Amino acid sequence: xxxxxxxxxxxxxxxxxxxxxxxxxxxxxxxxxxxxxxxxxxxxxxxxxxxxxxxxxxxxxxxxxxxxxxxxxxxxxxxxxxxxxxxxxxxxxxxxxxxxxxxxxxxxxxxxxxxxxxxxxxxxxxxxxxxxxxxxxxxxxxxxxxxxxxxxxxxxxxxxxxxxxxxxxxxxxxxxxxxxxxxxxxxxxxxxxxxxxxxxxxxxxxxxxxxxxxxxxxxxxxxxxxxxxxxxxxxxxxxxxxxxxxxxxxxxxxxxxxxxxxxxxxxxxxxxxxxxxxxxxxxxxxxxxxxxxxxxxxxxxxxxxxxxxxxxxxxxxxxxxxxxxxxxxxxxxxxxxxx
Amino acid sequence: xxxxxxxxxxxxxxxxxxxxxxxxxxxxxxxxxxxxxxxxxxxxxxxxxxxxxxxxxxxxxxxxxxxxxxxxxxxxxxxxxxxxxxxxxxxxxxxxxxxxxxxxxxxxxxxxxxxxxxxxxxxxxxxxxxxxxxxxxxxxxxxxxxxxxxxxxxxxxxxxxxxxxxxxxxxxxxxxxxxxxxxxxxxxxxxxxxxxxxxxxxxxxxxxxxxxxxxxxxxxxxxxxxxxxxxxxxxxxxxxxxxxxxxxxxxxxxxxxxxxxxxxxxxxxxxxxxxxxxxxxxxxxxxxxxxxxxxxxxxxxxxxxxxxxxxxxxxxxxxxxxxxxxxxxxxxxxxxxxx
DNA sequence: AGAGCGCGAGAGAGCGCTCTCTGACCCCGC
DNA sequence: GCGGGGTCAGAGAGCGCTCTCTCGCGCTCT
Numbered sequence: 001x002x003x004x005x006x007x008x009x010x011x012x013x014x015x016x017x018x019x020x021x022x023x024x025x026x027x028x029x030x031x032x033x034x035x036x037x038x039x040x041x042x043x044x045x046x047x048x049x050x051x052x053x054x055x056x057x058x059x060x061x062x063x064x065x066x067x068x069x070x071x072x073x074x075x076x077x078x079x080x081x082x083x084x085x086x087x088x089x090x091x092x093x094x095x096x097x098x099x100x101x102x103x104x105x106x107x108x109x110x111x112x113x114x115x116x117x118x119x120x121x122x123x124x125x126x127x128x129x130x131x132x133x134x135x136x137x138x139x140x141x142x143x144x145x146x147x148x149x150x151x152x153x154x155x156x157x158x159x160x161x162x163x164x165x166x167x168x169x170x171x172x173x174x175x176x177x178x179x180x181x182x183x184x185x186x187x188x189x190x191x192x193x194x195x196x197x198x199x200x201x202x203x204x205x206x207x208x209x210x211x212x213x214x215x216x217x218x219x220x221x222x223x224x225x226x227x228x229x230x231x232x233x234x235x236x237x238x239x240x241x242x243x244x245x246x247x248x249x250x251x252x253x254x255x256x257x258x259x260x261x262x263x264x265x266x267x268x269x270x271x272x273x274x275x276x277x278x279x280x281x282x283x284x285x286x287x288x289x290x291x292x293x294x295x296x297x298x299x300x301x302x303x304x305x306x307x308x309x310x311x312x313x314x315x316x317x318x319x320x321x322x323x324x325x326x327x328x329x330x331x332x333x334x335x336x337x338x339x
Numbered sequence: 340x341x342x343x344x345x346x347x348x349x350x351x352x353x354x355x356x357x358x359x360x361x362x363x364x365x366x367x368x369x370x371x372x373x374x375x376x377x378x379x380x381x382x383x384x385x386x387x388x389x390x391x392x393x394x395x396x397x398x399x400x401x402x403x404x405x406x407x408x409x410x411x412x413x414x415x416x417x418x419x420x421x422x423x424x425x426x427x428x429x430x431x432x433x434x435x436x437x438x439x440x441x442x443x444x445x446x447x448x449x450x451x452x453x454x455x456x457x458x459x460x461x462x463x464x465x466x467x468x469x470x471x472x473x474x475x476x477x478x479x480x481x482x483x484x485x486x487x488x489x490x491x492x493x494x495x496x497x498x499x500x501x502x503x504x505x506x507x508x509x510x511x512x513x514x515x516x517x518x519x520x521x522x523x524x525x526x527x528x529x530x531x532x533x534x535x536x537x538x539x540x541x542x543x544x545x546x547x548x549x550x551x552x553x554x555x556x557x558x559x560x561x562x563x564x565x566x567x568x569x570x571x572x573x574x575x576x577x578x579x580x581x582x583x584x585x586x587x588x589x590x591x592x593x594x595x596x597x598x599x600x601x602x603x604x605x606x607x608x609x610x611x612x613x614x615x616x617x618x619x620x621x622x623x624x625x626x627x628x629x630x631x632x633x634x635x636x637x638x639x640x641x642x643x644x645x646x647x648x649x650x651x652x653x654x655x656x657x658x659x660x661x662x663x664x665x666x667x668x669x670x671x672x673x674x675x676x677x678x
Numbered sequence: 679a680g681a682g683c684g685c686g687a688g689a690g691a692g693c694g695c696t697c698t699c700t701g702a703c704c705c706c707g708c
Numbered sequence: 709g710c711g712g713g714g715t716c717a718g719a720g721a722g723c724g725c726t727c728t729c730t731c732g733c734g735c736t737c738t
Contacts, residue, residue: 006463008724019688024726032686055397055465056724060693064394066445066466082431085424085625092421095448102457106405106445109434118441124345126394126694127405231628260629286424289570290599290629347694358718363696371716395694399723465724 007048016044027052058126067313068128069094069105070119072135072142075112081136085286086302090134090156093306101314105132116142123151130313132156138201152316154309158201158326166316166325168309172202173209175298175331179252179280180213182296182339186278188250192223194237194262196254203229206254206282223248227258234261242269249277250339256281256288256297263291263338278339293337305329346387355383366391397465406652407467408433408444409458411474411481414451420475424625425641429473429495432645440653444471455481462490469652471495477540491655493648497540497665505655505664507648511541512548514637514670518591518619519552521635521678525617527589531562533576533601535593542568545593545621562587566597573600581608588616589678595620595627595636602630602677617678632676639670 013023018037025033026041044050058064069091071081081087094105106128110119119142123131130152133142138160146153147165155167183191193210196203207224214222225240227233234253238261241248251266253259259281263273271277273293281288284299308327316322352362357376364372365380383389397403408430410420420426433444445467449458458481462470469491474481477499485492486504494506522530532549535542546563553561564579566572573592577600580587590605592598598620602612610616612632620627623638647666655661 058394060726082427088421287629290626399696
């Protein structure tokens, strides 16, 4: 009960009978320290229960030893992002890859212009060395803000605008092609697709990739209905397609939620899945396991992608001159009941 | 391009022609400053593009202005927690409630003893003022560690061990009673339940609450099968119950995942839901929407609970002498197709 | 043997901020 | 007219740490 204050480096130095500088060297693992001193200091650290004050350290080194995980989106939409299990997978990948380095991501929500400005100043305040940006909208201004501020940042998904920034992404076209291949291999000949919003690059890529793959398989024209990645929009799109193309026998939905919606409508119209109509989704999300039949879907290695994103940021932090890098991951098909 | 360095308080003071102390007062909104000085400083802040260095501030105030969101669990299990949409809801609630105060939570994973120790020292390093603990296991040592270290912390869910710590929780018994009431109201007379792991207090409470409510309704004995909150365990438990009590007409599962598993088995045994057997889940999780029929389930106001958790922590941080507080939330029944 | 050099430890100057303490100034009352 | 008290700005001492610079020591090389 002598000291309310936690021990400082000064205390350790005194206990070890060395200077503060030497204690600092030992703690930071500087090589040029005599073994005798090293062990004295090490003992003193244990004896005093010393824990370095990283705040003081940050002040002089100008490194926070922390990074921000910024969740962006249009007004209020970040709520959606958080509710999505996809987000949890991203977090999981990031955290795992950061854990060995003992850096922990700080969650910053940026779903309004004010919040976006705050996110940037958060980093400028010195609370983080760089940022990981997870953004839903392609016209997001956030990547630009970070680039302008000269803050090291890495994006999850290719930026919508042409911004010189590093990012990780999935080979969406290739994923869509896997879906096309599967449908064709199952014997589907009249295939349709439910696309995502046209302002989302990933949705566009999936549509393009699917069309091209189907063209390679000989189906030149693929009917499209547009959804917005929700269950309801998938159902609506499916109903439309069914009305216009009653003879369809295969559906590729740009995400699982829409595929689940499509499934409901197909049941209502008494089409069996995968007997009458085969359905392929995208994302391998949680819901894919709970539909009847379970969804065959294109999976992305979200955790790995997130981990790589963190790794790239760390690299940039070490070497500030680093050029924008990108890492594109390959999707794979998860075959369940629906196709 | 004159200065690579961001402007400091010193620069602002110089630009405004005042002392650093006065500039500091203006920036921190101290009342005893002449209006003329105030506006001069305000102008200088804008002119210089000054952003306070919170690291330096933290060093002297000994306040980080940040809090840690610690995800605990047994070895490696934190991965599971993160993948659960439930986690996203917690994060969402926490972030929302913290946002107006401009504090952002830092995510710390603590799914090993080493990681738990790190989590504690993370806060002791001065990087956070307090912690929000989300723990799955009741025998988690983490709450104890934080209490011992004298770190302000609030738990999501009642601590398993008897630890003097604040927490938010759900009235689980009451939620189970809602389920019982619903089943009885539907005319179920031979009701069974699938319980969660006995080392999880919430699971125990749900079981107890369900039994008591059924007793009130006249069914003195409720057959129980135990699961571990997974889909498979729910299916297994349902199969057991069905074998022993072929005439059962109502099931309460302690979470939605197990309810979904039960649904699968019921289908296999050609029992219609809710015609032959009514099923009620717990949590109102994502999967509840994707089962056939959709699950009737007991919902907890997770976001509100998380927000309150953050609020309690903030209160503790302002008033260090604060006693442990708890906030218990009421569940409500979400009626869908299964009961 | 003396000069030069490398190695490792200590001294001390900050990093950018807050906050106490000091002191200048003004207003009031006697 | 002068002392007392109140108000508000400035000076300066740190917060705990890192890191450069200095210096002493012992060794090698000529």
